[in-house]
Amino acid sequence: MVEWLDPLILARWQFGLTTLYHFLFVPLTIGMVILVAMFQTAWVRTGKLKYLHLTRLFGKIFLINFAMGVVTGIVQEFQFGMNWSDYSRFVGDVFGAPLAMEGLLAFFLEASMIGLWIFGWDKLPQKLHLAVIWLLAVSTTLSAYFILAANAFMQNPVGFEINEELGRAELTDIGAVLTNPVALAQFPHTIFASIMFAAVVVVAVAAYHLSKGQYLDEMRTALRFGLIVNIVAFIGVALTGDQLSLIMVQTQPMKMAAAEALYQTTAGASFSIFTWGTPDGSSELFSIRIPYMLSFLSTHDFGGTVEGINDLQAQYQTEFGPGDYTPIIWITYWSFRWMIGLGALAALVSVVGLWLTRGGRTPTRPWVWKLAIWSAALPLVASLVGWIFTEMGRQPWIVFGLMRTEDGVSPGVSGLEVLISLIAFTLIYGALAVVEFKLIVRAAVEGPNEWAKYDAEHDGDGTADVDPTKLATVY
Amino acid sequence: MDLAILWFGIVGFFFIGYFVLDGFDFGVGMALPFLGKDDTDKRVMINTIGPVWDLNETWLIVAGASLFAAFPYWYATLFDGFYLALLLILLALIARGVSFEYRRLGRSKQWKTWFDWMIVVGSAVPALLWGVAFANIIQGVAIDASGTYTGTLFDLLNPYGILGGLTTLMLFFTHGVQFLALKTDGDLRVRARALAVRSGLITIVVAAAFLVWTVLQHLDIAHLPVLVGLAAAAAVALIGSWVANRAGAEKAAFGLMAATIALAVASILAALYPNVMPSTTDPAFSLTIENASSSDYTLQVMTWVAVVMMPLVLAYQGITYWVFRRRITRESIPVAAH
Numbered sequence: 001m002v003e004w005l006d007p008l009i010l011a012r013w014q015f016g017l018t019t020l021y022h023f024l025f026v027p028l029t030i031g032m033v034i035l036v037a038m039f040q041t042a043w044v045r046t047g048k049l050k051y052l053h054l055t056r057l058f059g060k061i062f063l064i065n066f067a068m069g070v071v072t073g074i075v076q077e078f079q080f081g082m083n084w085s086d087y088s089r090f091v092g093d094v095f096g097a098p099l100a101m102e103g104l105l106a107f108f109l110e111a112s113m114i115g116l117w118i119f120g121w122d123k124l125p126q127k128l129h130l131a132v133i134w135l136l137a138v139s140t141t142l143s144a145y146f147i148l149a150a151n152a153f154m155q156n157p158v159g160f161e162i163n164e165e166l167g168r169a170e171l172t173d174i175g176a177v178l179t180n181p182v183a184l185a186q187f188p189h190t191i192f193a194s195i196m197f198a199a200v201v202v203v204a205v206a207a208y209h210l211s212k213g214q215y216l217d218e219m220r221t222a223l224r225f226g227l228i229v230n231i232v233a234f235i236g237v238a239l240t241g242d243q244l245s246l247i248m249v250q251t252q253p254m255k256m257a258a259a260e261a262l263y264q265t266t267a268g269a270s271f272s273i274f275t276w277g278t279p280d281g282s283s284e285l286f287s288i289r290i291p292y293m294l295s296f297l298s299t300h301d302f303g304g305t306v307e308g309i310n311d312l313q314a315q316y317q318t319e320f321g322p323g324d325y326t327p328i329i330w331i332t333y334w335s336f337r338w339m340i341g342l343g344a345l346a347a348l349v350s351v352v353g354l355w356l357t358r359g360g361r362t363p364t365r366p367w368v369w370k371l372a373i374w375s376a377a378l379p380l381v382a383s384l385v386g387w388i389f390t391e392m393g394r395q396p397w398i399v400f401g402l403m404r405t406e407d408g409v410s411p412g413v414s415g416l417e418v419l420i421s422l423i424a425f426t427l428i429y430g431a432l433a434v435v436e437f438k439l440i441v442r443a444a445v446e447g448p449n450e451w452a453k454y455d456a457e458h459d460g461d462g463t464a465d466v467d468p469t470k471l472a473t474v475y
Numbered sequence: 476m477d478l479a480i481l482w483f484g485i486v487g488f489f490f491i492g493y494f495v496l497d498g499f500d501f502g503v504g505m506a507l508p509f510l511g512k513d514d515t516d517k518r519v520m521i522n523t524i525g526p527v528w529d530l531n532e533t534w535l536i537v538a539g540a541s542l543f544a545a546f547p548y549w550y551a552t553l554f555d556g557f558y559l560a561l562l563l564i565l566l567a568l569i570a571r572g573v574s575f576e577y578r579r580l581g582r583s584k585q586w587k588t589w590f591d592w593m594i595v596v597g598s599a600v601p602a603l604l605w606g607v608a609f610a611n612i613i614q615g616v617a618i619d620a621s622g623t624y625t626g627t628l629f630d631l632l633n634p635y636g637i638l639g640g641l642t643t644l645m646l647f648f649t650h651g652v653q654f655l656a657l658k659t660d661g662d663l664r665v666r667a668r669a670l671a672v673r674s675g676l677i678t679i680v681v682a683a684a685f686l687v688w689t690v691l692q693h694l695d696i697a698h699l700p701v702l703v704g705l706a707a708a709a710a711v712a713l714i715g716s717w718v719a720n721r722a723g724a725e726k727a728a729f730g731l732m733a734a735t736i737a738l739a740v741a742s743i744l745a746a747l748y749p750n751v752m753p754s755t756t757d758p759a760f761s762l763t764i765e766n767a768s769s770s771d772y773t774l775q776v777m778t779w780v781a782v783v784m785m786p787l788v789l790a791y792q793g794i795t796y797w798v799f800r801r802r803i804t805r806e807s808i809p810v811a812a813h
Contacts, residue, residue: 067577071573080543104781116798168547411623412555413555413558
């Protein structure tokens with residue numbers, strides 16, 4: 001068969017692309033529902049119309065995005081069985097449980113609350129409607145926890161034993177699976193990163209309207225709010241990222257070595273910001289380094305020992321037999337750096353933004369607004385690159401130490417079938433991404449323009465009684 | 476208690492829930508060209524399922540995940556084997572899923588037309604293919620010793636499979652139209668009832684043929700009386716639904732159709748038991764409840780989760796339906812800006 005019709009390569013590309021694509025929409029869903037809930041809470045408590053305007057505007061953006069998150073998520077659940085059926089047979093006993101819990105505890109709640117929130121403005125008492133969006137926020141966060149617990153099992157399998165007769169992993173301790181240290185660190189890290197993205201989207205929208213000199217009261221509030229939330233969330237991302245690094249060194253030392261392109265086991269290892277190596281990846285030609293920093297990140301001890309790729313490769317050959325246990329170094333190395341760099345840059349931009357808008361100042365120079373708008377992509381790209389890092393860094397394993405990726409692919413699916421699905425997903429996802437982006441930009445640019453429906457004298461600080469029937473949403 | 480058998484029932488329950496609920500969503504979507512005389516009519520129809528369609532579709536996610544957790548070998552063989560059919564279903568669900576929200580956000584009639592067709596096709600394709608898939612599961616397909624399906628998409632389109640597909644297509648269509656009769660008012664309500672009379676007749680013919688054929692294919696099973704009982708009950712409920720609709724008893728018609736779908740799915744699960752994916756290559760290669768299930772510990776954990784969560788889930792889903800219990804009328808649709 002022609003080489004490029006290899007079902008394994010195509011299935012890997014497809015899983016990578018569909019997962020990254022799904023994760024274009026997940027962060028905004030997780031982050032924005034929390035921010036919208038906060039705006040709505042402010043409205044219910046203060047009665048100030050600007051908070052209602054912000055709730056409705058960012059709620060609209062949230063909903064446009066939410067639809068894409070849902071439909072791309074169904075593909076993910078089905079894909080384990082469709083393209084990775086041998087993996088499903090091997091780990092289903094363990095891996096299936098958190099997925100089923102995600103459905104029963106989180107998705108059912110999320111799907112009920114979304115309908116109640118969209119259509120309940122005129123049917124539910126104000127405080128109940130507010131509770132609905134908070135329950136929605138709980139459900140999206142809860143769903144993130146379960147899927148990250150499932151992913152954590154792939155990184156660091158716990159709570160299982162191997163049934164030799166059936167040739168599968170079997171669950172022995174659900175508590176261990178749900179409290180996997182990798183899950184406990186991955187979860188807040190992902191949530192904080194999602195909040196960062198939602199916050200910078202709020203900042204971008206606010207920046208646009210401030211640059212046009214409109215909706216000043218709402219947008220100034222939104223801008224400062226978004227900037228502060230982004231910075232606080234970044235601190236969360238950084239602290240949990242540090243925790244995750246420590247755990248990664250213990251549970252997946254090869255991933256940390258690959259992240260660093262550290263070939264030799266080193267005590268007092270330096271952290272390289274930038275390294276240029278020989279084409280075969282075995283030694284470096286030029287490097288900018290921070291002394292002792294890698295050891296500190298890995299062990300919280302400047303003199304700590306960090307295992308190198310070569311030693312780990314030798315160790316794994318003894319443990320698992322002949323083979324290549326090294327991920328693709330340039331991918332792990334650069335994705336790790338871009339993730340950290342872009343995330344930090346996003347926070348830095350917000351610090352600059354806070355400074356420029358301190359004490360009631362409103363910047364007038366166009367470059368400020370352009371920066372605010374264009375830098376909104378940074379946390380999202382950082383998240384995507386972070387996923388590339390953690391999944392590519394786990395290779396060649398699909399479940400670390402237990403099953404190789406190449407052994408998990410579906411035996412009954414031909415390369416042609418995978419090519420068909422890969423092309424189909426690429427086309428429909430591509431078309432819908434364009435549509436979704438256009439709709440979000442349009443909503444952002446239109447701004448909170450519904451106010452005429454329910455606030456005749458748009459004075460911005462009024463606490464007019466809003467007739468709920470005027471808030472009704474109709475499809 | 477054999478937990479594997481219990482979970483056969485629970486997975487079956489989730490699929491029954493999915494077909495009873497998302498079934499009428501499919502029907503409403505398919506009925507857009509038949510009952511939606513203008514944009515306002517179409518909007519009325521879409522708004523009857525607007526608050527609940529996502530909730531209904533989520534039963535599929537839970538059914539699939541429960542399948543994965545409780546019967547990983549069944550999940551693997553089914554999803555690997557029926558790859559292209561599932562791909563088509565996924566593409567349809569993606570198209571339908573965004574259309575409800577995006578349809579009204581455009582600035583041209585062309586935009587709406589596109590999304591309307593995505594709703595229609597996105598509803599019709601799963602309505603057809605789920606029936607094809609389940610019919611083939613109970614009929615048996617070519618599964619080898621390693622649990623791998625060795626056939627193609629076209630092998631699934633055999634007469635029994637196609638009849639199964641037409642059965643679900645018609646059941647969901649009529650179910651959706653009867654839902655519209657229950658949830659709309661005025662001219663649309665009257666036309667929906669009339670359409671359900673006609674589509675109901677076709678449904679009865681197709682469904683009866685499918686149920687009879689199913690029984691005839693399984694005359695040798697030990698629990699034949701159970702299968703015949705369920706199939707007969709499904710047929711009676713279907714006829715009862717048609718009669719109720721004709722008499723204008725909309726609630727009863729809808730309820731009996733929901734019962735029909737539940738009983739029809741239950742009867743095919745009865746035909747399937749104790750297998751989960753019979754093999755036509757060699758009965759020794761068949762996947763059964765016992766050889767396809769997870770370990771006892773996993774089933775125990777899952778049982779606790781299901782038992783604790785389901786009453787709560789059913790309660791808040793019931794509340795959601797109750798909040799949106801009123802009929803949707805043309806008056807409740809604001810005049811579009813363009």
